[in-house]
Amino acid sequence: MRYGVDPGFQWENVTMMTVKDEKGNVINNVPMRIRGMCIAKENVTVPLGEYKCYEVSVKKIYQFPDGDRHEKMIFYYAPSVGNWVKMEKYVEDEKVSELSLIKTNYGSKKIPLPSYVILLAFAIAILMKIIYKAMRFTDNENSS
Incomplete structure (x- = not known):
């Protein structure tokens, strides 16, 4: 996902989602259209405090054989944290979940790796x- 863009910036992608059963067998490949947009810059309050955020909306349309399904996620990305501090998820325009930042360890001292x-x-x-590279070389020899 792209963050830190100006409000009004939008992007789109079309991909496939593979649906599998509990054994890992492919049931269906479903076309999926993803549309993203940076909506605005705004102050957002979460349990940990108030942050200046980019509001980023990502809409997904799953094109199932029996009809489309819509999902939308709104992320509130705070550059000062380097991550989103709040996320809302909607399915068919009904809010189904909301996550908010309650604690971080971003300010803790980082220990360098040995x-x-x-x-x-x-x-x-x-x-x-x-x-x-060896596997690619072996595959090329086998196909010749």
Whole structure:
């Protein structure tokens, strides 16, 4: 999701949602249209305090064979927190949930990672890249 844009900025995306049963078998692939828009900048009060926020609306239309279903989420993104502080969810224009920020640990002192952890992370990334290239090479040989 894109944040920090000017009010009035909008975007759209079309994708597919895969519906699976409890065993993981695909039941259906449903087209989904997503429309987002930065509505306004406003002050929002949540249990943790008041924040200057961008109000961002994201509407989803699921195109099921038996008819469309609509869902809307409104996010209140606070740049000072670096995340949304409030979210409202609507299904077919009925509010079904609301989440608000009640506590953060953003202000707590960050402990740097030990250098061996950073080195290990880079080693794993390099190893994964080598394995991926080897798998692509093997696939190309098998298809020839």
